[in-house]
Amino acid sequence: MHKRVFQILLLIILQITLTWLSWTTPVFALTEDQKLFSESWRIINRAYVDESFNHQNWWSIREQLLRQPFKTRDDAYDAIEKMLATLDDPFTRLLRPDQYRSLQVNTSGELMGVGLQIALDAETGDLTVITPLDGSPAEQAGIQPRDRILKIDGFPTSELTLDESATRMRGPRGTRVTLTLLRDGSTTPEDVLLVRDRITLNSVIAELRSDLRQTPFGYIRLSQFSANATEEVAHAIQSLEQQGAKAYILDLRNNPGGLLQSGIEIARLWLDEGTIVYTVNRQGILGSFEAVGSALTQAPLVVLVNPGTASASEILAGALQDNHRAILVGDKTFGKGLIQSLFDLSDGAGLAVTVAKYETPNHTDINKLGIMPDRVIPSEALFRNQVATEADQQYQAALELLSSQVVIAKNG
Known part of the structure; x- marks a missing residue:
């Protein structure tokens, strides 16, 4: 009788051990692109201001997106952006390596472009002017704070991230870009042609x-x-x-x-x-x-x-x-x-996290x-x-x- 009880207990322990191993041992090794996604997920999990993550199961978001095949690094970036989009926070965003480097230029004292500080409106998601920089092409064209930028060279800004919009407005000195603007309080959009220039940041x-x-x-x-x-x-x-x-x-x-x-x-x-x-x-x-x-x-x-x-x-x-x-x-x-806060990712990209x-x-x-x-x-x-x-x-x-x-x- 004692021997039988012992055998049953041993079997139960073995089953528990196997179950625990199945939970803790990954079914497959993560690829480098999947590791980058998981790295981003952990940063948000640890640092994001809203611990409800916009009232959703943050672990489930990770599991759902990791099931998708990542064939390229861009696939990983796309998955990270999908994950961040669920937070409904325009200020928490992925900065791909070239965008991250461009952001760091903003504190170096000089950049090329039209001279606009922009943001996504937290309520509407519209690309909105915070302010034109002193002496910039944008200021000289009369662009004002709270003007909405509907299109950049005819491309709708609703289909662009904040950093993609900024990248499209930057460019070599002397080149041109057309912004379609809707002035705060107006109902009629207008096109404004700007010539990019060197912007000196005198604080x-x-x-x-x-x-x-x-x-x-x-x-x-x-x-x-x-x-x-x-x-x-x-x-x-x-x-x-x-x-x-x-x-x-x-x-x-x-x-x-x-x-x-x-x-x-x-x-x-x-x-x-x-x-x-x-x-x-x-x-x-x-x-x-x-x-x-x-x-x-x-x-x-x-x-x-x-x-x-x-x-x-x-x-x-x-x-x-x-x-x-x-x-x-x-x-x-x-x-x-x-x-x-800005967080470095292992491949040279970054995360801006509220x-x-x-x-x-x-x-x-x-x-x-x-x-x-x-x-x-x-x-x-x-x-x-x-x-x-x-x-x-x-x-x-x-x-x-x-x-x-x-x-x-x-x-x-």
């Missing part, structure tokens, strides 16, 4: 001005948050302080953002204390970045914003507004409150909503030589407010 323009009741003030225009933007802004403030600046206008209009850390560090140049931004990860855990007592000036400050003010620019504007360090003037900002969202110091979630200025002045189309002049109504409103701040500071 900071700074000068001392005196049209503030004879009080010298510093005008600083920050066009993007590049790797060296903090150093350039710090140098500008220090130089303007030495020249006798008693107040400042910081122009963040048409600044599409850039490096998150640059936004945080530039906020610290203006703040002695206080929270700069909160980040919220997939577990809902709040992290924060604080000012560290290194403000370079205590002079009155007005910040100019508009619908082209996005991402890291909104972090900076929100930090200065919520900490009562600056008055915001202009129009409602773009409303991009999601944080992406890893968190951010909130302003007052816990305002601005994603899709934007930041409302303290004084709203509607945006208007200006030529480049009209920005920050008498023709610029937002700038004039900033001067008016800064004048009152200077008077208060003097009397105080």
